[in-house]
Amino acid sequence: MATLSIFLPLILLIFLPVSISQTSSNNARDCNGVFITYDYTSGFPIPPNVLASDSNNQAYNFRSTLTILNNSPDELKSWRVFVGFQHREFLVSASHAVLADGATLPGDVGNVTVFAGFPITDLKSAVQTAGDVNQMQARIELVGTQYGVASPAAPLPSSISLANDGFLCPPSTSQGNSTQVCCLKDSSAKSNTATYEEIQPRQGGDLTIMFDVTSSSESNYWAKVTISNNNHTSRLDNWRLSWEWMRDEFIYSMKGAYPTIVDTGDCIFGKQGEYYKGMDFSKALNCDKRPTIIDLPLDKTNDTTLGMVPFCCRNGTILPPFMDASKSKSAFVMQVYKMSPDLNISAIHPPQNWKINGTYSPGYICGPPVRVSPSLFPNPAGLSSDTAAVASWQVICNISSSTFKKTKCCVSFSAFFNNSVVPCNTCACGCNASPSNMCSATEPVLLLPPEALLVPFDNRTEMAKEFNRRRDLPNPLPCGDNCGVSINWHLLSDFTGGWTARVTLFNWGDTDIVDWFAAVQLDKAIKGFEKGYSFNGTIMPDTNNTIFIQGFSGLNYLLAERRGDNPRKDPPVPGTQQSVISFTKKTTPGVDVGGGDGFPSKVYFNGEECSLPVILPSGSNRKVPLASSAFSLLLIMPVLMVLQLSL
Ligand SMILES: *[C@@H]1O[C@H](CO)[C@@H](O)[C@H](O)[C@H]1NC(C)=O
Ligand SMILES: *[C@@H]1O[C@H](CO)[C@@H](O)[C@H](O)[C@H]1NC(C)=O
Ligand SMILES: *[C@@H]1O[C@H](CO)[C@@H](O)[C@H](O)[C@H]1NC(C)=O
Ligand SMILES: *[C@@H]1O[C@H](CO)[C@@H](O)[C@H](O)[C@H]1NC(C)=O
Ligand SMILES: *[C@@H]1O[C@H](CO)[C@@H](O)[C@H](O)[C@H]1NC(C)=O
Ligand SMILES: *[C@@H]1O[C@H](CO)[C@@H](O)[C@H](O)[C@H]1NC(C)=O
Ligand SMILES: *[C@@H]1O[C@H](CO)[C@@H](O)[C@H](O)[C@H]1NC(C)=O
Ligand SMILES: *[C@@H]1O[C@H](CO)[C@@H](O)[C@H](O)[C@H]1NC(C)=O
Ligand SMILES: *[C@@H]1O[C@H](CO)[C@@H](O)[C@H](O)[C@H]1NC(C)=O
Ligand SMILES: *[C@@H]1O[C@H](CO)[C@@H](O)[C@H](O)[C@H]1NC(C)=O
Ligand SMILES: *[C@@H]1O[C@H](CO)[C@@H](O)[C@H](O)[C@H]1NC(C)=O
Ligand SMILES: *[C@@H]1O[C@H](CO)[C@@H](O)[C@H](O)[C@H]1NC(C)=O
Helix, strand or coil: CCHHHHHHHHHHHHHHHHHHHHHHHCCCHHHEEEEEEEEEEEECCCCCCCCCHHHHCHHHHHEEEEEEEEECCCCCCCCCCCCCCCCCCCEEEEEEEEECCCCCEEECCCCEEEEEEECCCEEEEEEHHCCCCHEEEEEEEEEEEECCCCCCCCCCCCCCECCCCCCCCCCCCCCCCEEEEEECCCCCCCHHHHHHHEEEEECCEEEEEEEEEEEEEEEEEEEEEEEEEECCCEEEEEEEEEEEEECCEEEEEEEEEEECCEHHHHCCCCCCHHEEEEEEEHHHCCCCCCCCEEECCHHHCCCCCCCCCCCCCCCCCCCCCCCCHHHHHHEEEEEEEHHHHCCCCCCCCCCHHHHHHCCCCEEEEECCEEECCEEEEEEECCCCEECCCCCCEEEEEEEEECCCCCCHHHHHEEEEEEEEEECCCCCCCCCCCCCCCCCCCCCCCEECCHHHHHHHHCCCHHHHHHHHCCCCCCCCCEECCCEEEEEEEEEEHHHHEEEEEEEEEEECCCCCCCCCCEECCCCCCCCEEECCCEEEEECCCCCEEEEEEEEEECCCCEECCCCCCCCCCCCEEEEEEEEEEEEEECCCCCCCCHHHCCCCCEEEEECECCCCCCCCCCCCCCCCCHHHHHHHHHHHHHHHHHHHCCC
């Protein structure tokens, strides 16, 4: 008994440190999850040499190794590792990996960098490989430039972690020239049933691109690329898609779309020409490492050599699915030739670093292709069975708020109880910053008389001066909004049982806008929405605070600006469309229409968020008696039909 009581503390003493060091260990063997290390190996100063006082701006070469070791019980699919670079790193090369956001190297890696495996995207588990470390780990050799960290100090990232869902990573720990972290499966996360399969579940995102290989032979394969828009407020016009071939592939033929450049020079003089000696390269399409693909015009839909692909040939237009599901996709097929060592029927590597953009579209950031379950296509022979793709990959592209382009539309507010229009902000869609400008980019906007909305900004000056004559006007006057499209939201009436608004669209651009749409977010008042009269208005099902407005079929054109009837006297005239929208108050008692509930809180036109005025029209007499409003509605409707415009 006595000996035991003496030994017990001793035993505890022996075991305690061991168990502590196991939980916070820096040793791969003690990590039962995914062990990531970042080792700085070498570096040296590179020109230009800067003064010692400016040592923060001295550039250095660095070489590091990023190692991802899968010690977890399951295979790690599509690994993605976050590296928090912090010394203005410029990465020149990374072996066996690509940047997950699709950016190319060499490139700035700033402080938000996620690597994904390439060409091997998955790390097997020890159980699957009898502990073969080569299949369980990925070693990424990094070469780049960093600023300000001289030897013997090591330019380590601020943190590293596994970016895959379902893992928890403690803060990474640094020691000497190395940073490490052990990320464990998050037991509270939903277990992923697909872990042991080759396949990842399909994911959602704003835009999905499927890369389906439909047939494969040793030297080449056919792939079908399908771009689908899943976001109800965005569209693409004249889409341009590009990717990077990683294994010297080239495009031999294509249907449903076309590369911007037909050029096979790189093949003829490169190793492709050497290998495919018998091939007629004058029939091949494109040998660029990063080809750019554009859609074909509508009239090629039934062309037997270029078209005849379902969902092809839409002149690059992809609409929101809510507007027309059949026009929310674009597809094309292509024949791709491979090079050694991939001359094997099963060796298919999808291209990487996908990018897509379009004229009206926001900026998209695309992830790496992820292997998913094979897509099913209707049987071409018309049989009832479906044909499965040989292999399918999915690329998710999400709208990135940071790459959101400058807005192109402007909303003005007006109301029956106020004789002025509140325009959107000065320079809402950008301004020429040159000091020689005759206008001020910072002055708040001037209120306008309603008729001023019908003339181009340049011709409003006199009207605005006259309208604001009782005020001290700034000199120079505020600049215009410079938007291509403006939308006037006019509160037309507000009576006991309901209210109405009149929406007018103006196109100041020089091209017709086909298949236009607008999404109007009205927070409190939305439940009372009844109908649009000259526009097709519908409540968007998955948001329930947004009205989706589009032209009725045949009236979905917003014409371009045209010259006035008498060009010498009259200024140009915008293309316009107008409709009244009615609301009931039965479902929204207490709604304060004139006080703000009757004005939208967000407006999108053709997928672009519009600039809204910062103040609302105000007035003392914000209610119209029922009789007079009903009368005015009756009066206005026929007038609208005849006149299209009655501001
Ligand atoms: C990098 O981090 C700094 C400080 O945290 C931040 O100000 C900067 O915007 C970040 N850069 C990028 C590209 O995210
Ligand atoms: C870190 O790397 C530098 C440069 O290679 C070297 O001089 C230094 O001794 C290394 N430090 C440790 C702790 O390994
Ligand atoms: C895109 O957005 C969806 C949901 O909005 C998200 O689940 C997905 O992880 C995002 N994908 C990427 C690559 O950012
Ligand atoms: C669509 O994109 C917008 C940004 O343009 C975003 O705010 C919205 O959440 C997206 N909606 C859906 C359903 O993905
Ligand atoms: C996206 O737009 C930019 C500028 O308009 C253009 O230079 C670039 O090539 C476009 N990207 C693609 C994939 O076409
Ligand atoms: C192509 O053919 C289909 C079916 O015959 C027809 O409905 C469609 O209008 C044609 N399209 C064009 C652009 O000629
Ligand atoms: C197709 O797009 C081009 C380029 O924007 C445009 O000039 C042309 O008018 C469009 N054609 C049709 C039929 O819409
Ligand atoms: C109005 O738009 C909705 C949603 O896009 C559509 O389902 C409906 O058919 C359209 N109605 C008419 C009359 O065009
Ligand atoms: C083709 O590739 C598969 C998997 O990579 C391999 O098992 C097979 O041996 C290869 N076949 C030939 C003929 O090289
Ligand atoms: C409208 O403004 C433009 C540009 O300032 C000017 O050239 C034109 O004469 C003006 N037209 C009228 C009718 O005032
Ligand atoms: C839509 O409305 C329902 C019921 O009013 C509400 O529960 C739901 O959260 C709303 N959805 C959105 C996306 O606002
Ligand atoms: C109209 O509304 C504007 C903006 O709120 C306000 O400055 C102006 O005084 C109002 N005019 C009248 C006549 O109430």
